[in-house]
Amino acid sequence: MVINSFISSISKEEKKGSVEFQVFCFTDKIRKLTSHLELHKKDFLSQRGMRKILGKRQRMLAYLSNKNKVRYKKLIGQLNIREPKTR
Known part of the structure; x- marks a missing residue:
């Protein structure tokens, strides 16, 4: 599983x-x-929460x-996420 292999690759002191x-x-x-x-298309509070998490992840990746x-x-390769577009 991706979770176990990724977590085990990080040493204990920096987890x-x-x-x-x-x-x-x-x-x-x-x-x-x-x-x-995908199941609850009109759950606007969850949509807002996801946008906030996406922004946090984007800032962390930029850092x-x-x-x-x-x-x-x-990290991009391990998590199978694409690079953000630059402006």
């Missing part, structure tokens, strides 16, 4: 505070909310890409 782990948690929440919103491109590319 909860690391950018990678936080992005992983946001991605997990986004995937759960996406499946929920990581500025600090360390190698870790950023590795």
